[in-house]
Amino acid sequence: MQGEILLKNVRLVDASGDRGPADVLIGEGKILALDGGNAQRTLDASGLILCPGFFDPHAHLREPGQEVKEDLETGLTAAARGGYTDVVSMPNTTPPVDHPEVVAALIKKARQIGQARLHPAAALTQGQEGKLLTEAKLLKEAGAVMLTDDGKTNEDAGVLALGLTYAASWGLPVSVHAEDAGLRRGGVMNEGPLSFRLGLPGNPSAAEAARIARDLEIVRYVLERQTQDARHDPRLHIQHLSTARGLQLIRQAKAEGLPVTTEVGPHHLTLTHERLESLDPVYKVAPPLRTQADLEALIQGLLDGSIDCIGTDHAPHTQAEKEQDLIRAPFGIPSLEVAFPLLYTELYLKRGFPLATLIERFTDGPRRVLGFRPIHLEEGHEASLTLLDPKSERAVDPAGFASKAKFSPWAGWRLSGWPVMTWVEGREVFVHPSFAVGA
Amino acid sequence: MITELTQQTTLPKHLLDFQSWSRKHIEDLFETAKLMQEVLSRPVKKVPALTGFTVATVFFENSTRTRLSFELAARRMSADVLSFSAATSSLAKGESYKDTLLTLDAMGIDAYVIRTDAAGVPYQAVRWLGKPIINAGDGWRAHPTQALLDAFSLLERLGSLEGRKIAIVGDILHSRVARSNAELLPMLGAEVWLCGPATLLPSGLPKVTMTTHLHEALRDADAVMALRLQRERMDKGLLPSLPEYVAGYQITQERLGWAKPGAPLLHPGPMNRDVELEGTLADAAQSLIERQVANGQAVRMAVLYHLLVGRKSA
Ligand SMILES: [Zn+2]
Numbered sequence: 001m002q003g004e005i006l007l008k009n010v011r012l013v014d015a016s017g018d019r020g021p022a023d024v025l026i027g028e029g030k031i032l033a034l035d036g037g038n039a040q041r042t043l044d045a046s047g048l049i050l051c052p053g054f055f056d057p058h059a060h061l062r063e064p065g066q067e068v069k070e071d072l073e074t075g076l077t078a079a080a081r082g083g084y085t086d087v088v089s090m091p092n093t094t095p096p097v098d099h100p101e102v103v104a105a106l107i108k109k110a111r112q113i114g115q116a117r118l119h120p121a122a123a124l125t126q127g128q129e130g131k132l133l134t135e136a137k138l139l140k141e142a143g144a145v146m147l148t149d150d151g152k153t154n155e156d157a158g159v160l161a162l163g164l165t166y167a168a169s170w171g172l173p174v175s176v177h178a179e180d181a182g183l184r185r186g187g188v189m190n191e192g193p194l195s196f197r198l199g200l201p202g203n204p205s206a207a208e209a210a211r212i213a214r215d216l217e218i219v220r221y222v223l224e225r226q227t228q229d230a231r232h233d234p235r236l237h238i239q240h241l242s243t244a245r246g247l248q249l250i251r252q253a254k255a256e257g258l259p260v261t262t263e264v265g266p267h268h269l270t271l272t273h274e275r276l277e278s279l280d281p282v283y284k285v286a287p288p289l290r291t292q293a294d295l296e297a298l299i300q301g302l303l304d305g306s307i308d309c310i311g312t313d314h315a316p317h318t319q320a321e322k323e324q325d326l327i328r329a330p331f332g333i334p335s336l337e338v339a340f341p342l343l344y345t346e347l348y349l350k351r352g353f354p355l356a357t358l359i360e361r362f363t364d365g366p367r368r369v370l371g372f373r374p375i376h377l378e379e380g381h382e383a384s385l386t387l388l389d390p391k392s393e394r395a396v397d398p399a400g401f402a403s404k405a406k407f408s409p410w411a412g413w414r415l416s417g418w419p420v421m422t423w424v425e426g427r428e429v430f431v432h433p434s435f436a437v438g439a
Numbered sequence: 440m441i442t443e444l445t446q447q448t449t450l451p452k453h454l455l456d457f458q459s460w461s462r463k464h465i466e467d468l469f470e471t472a473k474l475m476q477e478v479l480s481r482p483v484k485k486v487p488a489l490t491g492f493t494v495a496t497v498f499f500e501n502s503t504r505t506r507l508s509f510e511l512a513a514r515r516m517s518a519d520v521l522s523f524s525a526a527t528s529s530l531a532k533g534e535s536y537k538d539t540l541l542t543l544d545a546m547g548i549d550a551y552v553i554r555t556d557a558a559g560v561p562y563q564a565v566r567w568l569g570k571p572i573i574n575a576g577d578g579w580r581a582h583p584t585q586a587l588l589d590a591f592s593l594l595e596r597l598g599s600l601e602g603r604k605i606a607i608v609g610d611i612l613h614s615r616v617a618r619s620n621a622e623l624l625p626m627l628g629a630e631v632w633l634c635g636p637a638t639l640l641p642s643g644l645p646k647v648t649m650t651t652h653l654h655e656a657l658r659d660a661d662a663v664m665a666l667r668l669q670r671e672r673m674d675k676g677l678l679p680s681l682p683e684y685v686a687g688y689q690i691t692q693e694r695l696g697w698a699k700p701g702a703p704l705l706h707p708g709p710m711n712r713d714v715e716l717e718g719t720l721a722d723a724a725q726s727l728i729e730r731q732v733a734n735g736q737a738v739r740m741a742v743l744y745h746l747l748v749g750r751k752s753a
Contacts, residue, residue: 193643199558199579199618279559279580280566320535325557327578 006036007387010045012377014052015360019377024050026383029426033379047391051359052375053085053384053422055366057146057263058175058239058311059336061087061118063106065094070316070404072106075336076115078314078403080430082336083362083386083419084116088370091123092150098123098134100142107143115429116422117384119370121146124163124174128152133163140170145370146237148175151286153211155181157218164222164234171371173261175237176215178246179287183207188326190273190288198276200326203288205243212238212246216253219260237369238262240313242287244297251306261369263311264298266339270346271295271409281322281329282409285313302361303353309365312339316405334405338396340388342410344417387421389432394418450745453572455561456581457622465626469591471741471749472734478515479737489518492747495548497540498524498575500556504708505575508732509552509584512739518747521548536560537567544568550747553577571746579613584742585707586619588735590627592727593662595734596703601628606656606698608688609666609715610639611649612677616707617666621647632656635666635688638677653688660698664705665690665715681714691717695725703727 004027012019012034023036024045061075079087089106091097097106103120110118122144126132130152139147147167154160154176167174184207189195191202215236222234241247241262253260267285272292275283283289301307315332322329335342340362347353364374375382393416398408422430450468451459478486494513498506501524513520523543540551550571553561558580564572576582590600597603605624611617611633624631625646632648633640634656640649650656657663672678695704704716704725712718721728 193641193645196612196641196643197618197645199577199581199615201579279562281559281563320538323535323537323563325536325555325563325578326559327557 004032004039004041006039006042007045007048007050008036008042010048010050010387012051013049013356013359014377015356015364015374016376018356021046024377026385026423026426030383031377031379031381031385034377045387048420049388049390050377051386051388052363052377053386053424054083054340054362055086055372056084056312056314056336057088057237057309057366057369059087059089059314060092060316060332061089062093062316064102068404069318072110072118073113073115074402074404075314075316076110076113076118078334078336078401079116080422080424081402081419082338083340083388083422084336085384085386085422085424085429086117086119086372087336088119088121088145090150091121091148092128092152096123096128097121098126098128100135100138103139103142103144114427117424119143119145121148121175123147124149124154124167125159130154130156130159133159133166136167136170136172140172144172146173146175148177148239150175150177150239153177153179153181157214160215161218161222164218164236165226168222168226168232168234171232173235173237173370175239177240177286178208178211178215178238179203180207180211180214183210186327187288188284189276190290192273192291194273194276198279200276205245205290205294208241208243208287209245209249212249216249216258216260219253219258223258233259236260240265240268240287240311241298241301241307242268242290242294244294247297247301247306251301254306261308262306263309263366263369264302264307265311265313266335266342267313267333267409268298269295269302270342275409279326281324281326282333282407284326284329284331285315285333286331299347299351299353303357308361308369310339310343310361311366312336314403316403318405319407322407333407333409334401334403337401337403338408338410338415340419341415341417342413344388344390345415349416383423383426385423386419388417389420390417392416392418450749452746453565454583454742454746455565455572455574456583456619457586457626460626462626465587465590465623468587468738468741468745469594471744472591472737475737475740475744476734478740479733485515485517487517488744489513489516489747492549493519493521493547494550494552494743495521495523495543496552496575497543498554499536499560500554500576501526502554502576505554508735509573509575509739512736513743515736516740516744518743521546536563540564540567544570550743573742573746576615579615579618581619582615583619583623584735584739585616586623587742588731588738589620589664589705589707590623591738592705592731592734593703594627595730596727597661599628600624603629603661604632604659605629605662605664606632606634606660607664607666608634608653608656608690610668610672611635611666612639612641613669613672614666618644620664632660636678636684639672653694654697657694657697660702662703662705663690663695663698664707667707667709668711668714685714689715689717690720692720695720701725705731707731
């Protein structure tokens with residue numbers, strides 16, 4: 001711990017709104033005061049924004065087994081640079097994270113690294129094979145916060161129903177990659193006139209909508225047959241939503257009161273399938289980039305709360321893998337380091353999306369989905385915080401990423417709202433070099 | 440005669456598809472191809488036009504016919520040819536397309552002919568290499584020299600394509616030949632009909648008409664092109680069976696009668712006899728299939744010439 005620090009004249013933004021300047025005293029891992037005080041160090045933070053630390057419900061950190069793409073150290077460092085204090089890692093590693101010991105070992109290692117905090121998601125089924133359930137209780141005790149087979153798309157509805165039923169007893173949400181494998185086939189981009197013209201196998205939006213419709217029926221079924229003494233409702237979280245139709249289904253389900261949540265990725269909010277005209281695999285993601293109408297619907301869903309939070313789906317790969325052709329190149333782009341400035345610039349600055357709502361979707365939103373306590377800018381709250389610079393504009397430069405993946409569909413985009421300091425429980429895990437903190 | 444060629448207009452730097460090509464570019468190219476035909480009719484089929492240039496044929500997907508056609512085209516104009524073929528399995532071992540191409544580039548290549556089984560690699564190569572790139576077929580996306588030789592052969596037989604109805608029959612969804620023809624033939628004034636089983640038809644290709652009914656497609660057609668059908672379409676469940684396809688879409692003598700009398704018949708090869716076509720039709724007087732292969736030479740010579748030399752004069 002670097003001792004106490006006083007942020008003078010910092011603008012506070014959290015879920016409760018955009019509040020005027022305050023003098024924030026941080027120490028003992030907490031917010032000690034909002035009205036100044038004595039500190040070893042003082043920072044003139046006029047013009048800067050302080051908000052709760054970002055929480056990513058969906059990142060691929062590739063450890064164990066694929067450290068050539070990313071490891072805990074590079075991934076969690078990238079997260080801290082992106083303003084994230086907490087990251088949920090996906091279990092589709094080699095081998096998959098399906099044992100309590102692996103979860104415990106990952107958490108232990110992440111603590112030693114001391115960057116953003118790690119909250120592993122564990123597999124819903126052994127080996128992510130979609131057949132036999134994992135040990136939800138033991139996984140939870142080891143520190144797992146969610147169960148998911150992610151990219152392995154839970155084709156067996158019966159297994160998903162059992163998994164949701166069982167995980168509910170231990171208060172674990174189950175998250176799903178909602179795409180029907182049969183409809184998706186080998187699709188590498190949104191199916192439509194453009195995919196036909198480009199000669200690329202298409203992935204129709206029906207693949208997502210059909211699967212969401214099925215999964216919502218499973219939630220209804222699990223709720224109905226749940227025994228009276230069950231301690232928790234099943235909780236279904238739908239990952240990386242990409243279509244307007246999928247959103248419509250979720251909206252209806254929420255209106256009905258079903259325990260379902262969802263997230264959207266920065267790429268689905270800023271890029272459309274027309275980018276594939278370049279035939280550049282940097283735009284290859286799963287689910288694929290969709291149409292402008294889908295993008296507009298997702299922004300609306302994020303605004304009205306039908307979409308609970310932003311999940312980066314940070315998916316690093318090696319350069320050589322991504323320089324294969326569009327059929328063979330893997331799905332995914334790294335985004336932990338750009339997600340916030342990207343949406344700050346594209347949604348808030350360019351479209352007037354309310355800043356406090358945007359920040360809520362990076363902070364409280366994901367914490368709520370996972371059952372974590374919110375962090376607010378109040379005395380006594382945990383000092384896991386992010387300081388943002390809304391003024392200086394900087395171009396995205398993948399070569400400078402802390403992530404091992406040095407490519408980005410946003411390379412060269414000029415963004416502002418970059419994180420300049422990140423604290424985890426009062427500890428400075430990231431300070432932008434140009435940001436000298438006065439002693 | 441080769442000196443006359445330097446009067447041509449500037450072509451785009453690459454031949455990936457026809458998006459950046461105009462009708463004028465195509466017509467200029469065909470004028471050159473006619474001169475190349477003359478070269479090919481001589482006893483010594485060689486001119487010094489590309490002396491000192493090195494053309495690399497880089498085939499990540501096997502196609503002996505196309506590769507030989509390009510290589511012979513380059514050699515007949517005295518270019519040096521570097522021939523590289525790699526099964527995609529060697530790429531799986533970790534060397535990327537980019538590394539492979541940059542390694543070749545270090546050997547002093549002036550133009551690349553690239554073929555892959557997946558859409559996009561020639562477009563990626565444009566970003567990696569500062570040299571003219573010719574797409575020799577990329578997945579389902581494009582096979583522009585095939586479309587050029589088809590159009591050239593059709594023009595030779597029909598005189599003009601203005602207002603001509605051309606039916607393309609078969610697995611349109613997975614066909615780069617169909618996509619390239621669907622771009623090129625309308626540019627030359629033709630009316631293109633694409634016909635095949637509903638599961639093998641895309642939707643939304645611009646400037647063409649789609650139908651699942653062979654009679655509609657062939658009725659009064661000025662030319663008919665059959666596409667190669669791959670057996671894996673049955674394995675993937677896109678078609679019930681070969682007899683089912685033959686019953687619906689095989690070009691037979693009788694069905695060809697729906698088209699205009701003497702309408703030429705084309706096929707990009709390699710052909711499955713008695714699947715896409717009734718076997719004997721391939722050798723009938725109406726068939727342009729051998730002519731397509733011969734014209735492929737002249738057209739590819741013209742393309743190489745234009746991309747390597749023709750551009751300099753502009
Ligand atoms: Zn996923």
